[in-house]
Amino acid sequence: MPILIDSHTHFDDVSFDGDRDAAYQRARAAGVEAQVLAAVSARLWPKLRAVAARYPGLYPSYGLHPAYLAEHRPEHLDALADWVVREKPTAIGEIGLDYYLPDLDAGAQAEYFTGQLRLARRHDLPVIIHARHAVDQVIKYLRRFAGVRGVVHSFSGSEAQARRLLDLDFLLGFGGPLTYSRATRLRGLIRYLPLDGFILETDSPDQPASAHPGQRNEPAFLPEVLACVAELRGADPTEVAAATSANARRLFGIPDAVPSGSH
Template identity: 60%
Template sequence: MQLVDSHCHLDAPRFDPDRGAVLERAAAAGVAALVVPAVTAASWPALRQACALPGPLLRRPAYGLHPMFLAEHRPEHLQALGDWLERERPCAVGECGLDFFVEGLDADVQRRYFLAQLQLARDLGLPVIVHARRALDEVIHTLRRVGGLSGVVHSFSGSQEQARQLWDSGFLLGLGGPVTYPRANRLRTLAARMPLDYLLLETDAPDQPDSAIRGQRNAPERLPVIASVIAGLRGQPLDEVAAQTTRNAQRLFGLPAL
């Protein structure tokens, strides 16, 4: 298999003690590439370094301002992001989006940062990696309003109708550890029935571990577990799911042949 983890926070401090070993284990498990999205402006240099370190796996950075880290963002970071994107030419803008689940995050400020990042992505012709928690309807509306965008809503947890609206807008869905939990009925039904052309695999490591490692640090080596569960739900061979989701990631993010 040549799997692509379309959402892995390789630069997270929890990987500092063994980042190289994490990459080695992922490569041995069949993971060929990682997309590594940013969360704050302060994290961009370390993320770039994590993607440039010697070792296995293709690693591609994405740069953005995550809504959950609102307290760390400043208006001038948006100008800095535009400069950074033009200079670095990453594979995507993100992680950006809206989070109406976490208390204390100003919704209007979130909207301003999200809209500005979408406009940057559109103007630079880059896809977006979108975080949408308790905010999917508004996210879908905003994507349509800006227009001219492509991307993925990562860790998708919405309805079939919301999924269809995203596909109609040309967006893909990222599915990861939550789909492995037997009680995630709606998500598992979606994974079983959705068009494979719109699916990306992800771990969101070190977060969102699959059911077999609940409560532990997640890592990209767990991606084959997610792929296997989805293949089982769909009644398809694992290699078919692996091949198509890899093609989807290559198409969206402009990844080279693996």
């Protein structure tokens, strides 16, 4: 069974509160050896920390998600700086820009985004970026913060945008949306990307694969994303799993061997 890393989950989400132990065991049984947990707001950082501490192979990141703008306060950037120093997270995230949701102020989003990019550069940490209807704007900011590395998760941009991000030494994250036959642009893109340019994710509990429409997504479904990528590329799933897991380990500093079992 291929060893996989789910590079983007919200395993601390309330939807897992009733069966988190079982969902964790299902993921391990499916070959998902590690998960990177992405935060959304300062209010939820303590719960994310507790969930990550409970299960081997869960790696916390902390950040201020643009879609939760109404919850954020300027002092949360100072709090994040303290959390980074004290907790030594795997990454800063989930951060970024969201121009899809109509009520999110673009200027305020930019303030939080640049503040977190600055923090990532200061501490040499990767970033996990949300870029919905905002890929060009995200690229513009990344060029201002040269040297910051990371992943644009759930990438949905064009081939030209993908190339620009790869040139900036960013990885692209792909998950459930790729498995839908209507995602023609994404499916065309994944055929030609270099194997060292992308990683796999579920974004659990969101963005389920085509086999689970309307259901809660979970890390155990990551092999379905792997199978889709391998089929589209005409590649051996084991090769794709090895490459994407190596990419995730390299970006996030995840060790080669993750302990088994749970605390």
